Amino acid sequence: MLEIRELNKVYRGSGRLVEAIGSVTFDVAAGELVCVVGPSGCGKTTLLRCVAGLLPAGGGEVRVAGEPVTGPPPRMAVVFQEYGRSLFPWMTVRQNVELPLKEKRLPRARRAELVAGSLAAVGLSDAADAHPWQLSGGMQQRVAIARAVAYEPEVLLMDEPFAAVDAQTRADLEDLILRLWRDLEVTALFVTHDIDEAVYLGQRVIVLSSSPTGVMADIKIDLPRDRDQLATRSLPLFGELRGQVYRWIQQARGAR
Numbered sequence: 001m002l003e004i005r006e007l008n009k010v011y012r013g014s015g016r017l018v019e020a021i022g023s024v025t026f027d028v029a030a031g032e033l034v035c036v037v038g039p040s041g042c043g044k045t046t047l048l049r050c051v052a053g054l055l056p057a058g059g060g061e062v063r064v065a066g067e068p069v070t071g072p073p074p075r076m077a078v079v080f081q082e083y084g085r086s087l088f089p090w091m092t093v094r095q096n097v098e099l100p101l102k103e104k105r106l107p108r109a110r111r112a113e114l115v116a117g118s119l120a121a122v123g124l125s126d127a128a129d130a131h132p133w134q135l136s137g138g139m140q141q142r143v144a145i146a147r148a149v150a151y152e153p154e155v156l157l158m159d160e161p162f163a164a165v166d167a168q169t170r171a172d173l174e175d176l177i178l179r180l181w182r183d184l185e186v187t188a189l190f191v192t193h194d195i196d197e198a199v200y201l202g203q204r205v206i207v208l209s210s211s212p213t214g215v216m217a218d219i220k221i222d223l224p225r226d227r228d229q230l231a232t233r234s235l236p237l238f239g240e241l242r243g244q245v246y247r248w249i250q251q252a253r254g255a256r
């Protein structure tokens with residue numbers, strides 16, 4: 001579903017060149033959930049923005065369902081870290097979730113159905129008429145997730161979506177993502193700096209190196225498909241995998 005081939009990205013500004021991505025190549029199969037980790041500043045956000053068609057690639061190619069990405073691909077949704085900035089404060093929760101559906105020109109009845117379904121899926125049916133600023137951070141991020149889900153994406157990209165919420169909310173949101181991913185059979189690329197989160201969510205974890213940014217390791221997460229915050233995290237294999245990812249990240253940092 002996602003093909004990233006020798007992707008390169010250089011930022012140019014004020015006479016300075018920053019090579020954010022050297023050369024990154026990997027695939028994500030349809031229906032897979034792949035997590036990307038790597039040292040701070042190694043280009044994870046840049047990679048996601050290139051895949052989302054929000055930034056032009058400098059070199060190489062990104063394909064979604066076989067089509068080269070030249071702008072935001074249809075049937076792709078993105079959830080960013082900064083939920084505070086991704087929701088419109090003057091719109092209600094319902095209006096925020098409905099906005100992309102209006103842009104998709106869906107009929108009113110279908111929009112209402114999708115909005116109600118996605119708000120129910122994230123447990124926010126009662127908050128439909130509230131404004132984002134009346135909600136907690138975790139609830140606002142659930143609105144952002146509902147908006148992505150209502151859009152019925154084939155591909156869901158997430159950039160450190162839980163970095164700004166407390167630990168308990170984070171665990172709840174991780175389980176929400178796993179449930180939605182299974183129910184919707186969506187292909188997901190999830191960027192995080194949290195090793196445990198990457199192992200808990202992913203079917204594969206890709207470790208990026210920095211300077212130059214490339215794929216340092218591509219680790220298969222052979223944990224049972226049904227995950228549980230307590231049971232999965234207590235498995236000896238979970239500990240082994242997080243150790244493995246940790247060592248690769250240390251190596252990636254050393255490669256600077």
Ligand SMILES: Nc1ncnc2c1ncn2[C@@H]1O[C@H](COP(=O)(O)OP(=O)(O)OP(=O)(O)O)[C@@H](O)[C@H]1O
Nearest residue numbers: 011013018020039040041042043044045046047193
């Ligand atoms: N708009 C920009 N102009 C110039 N350089 C940029 C720009 N955006 C990012 N960079 C640089 O590109 C590199 C990669 O940044 P990016 O935000 O993609 O990394 P990251 O892995 O997501 O970082 P973090 O883990 O800290 O969120 C960094 O050196 C950063 O300073």
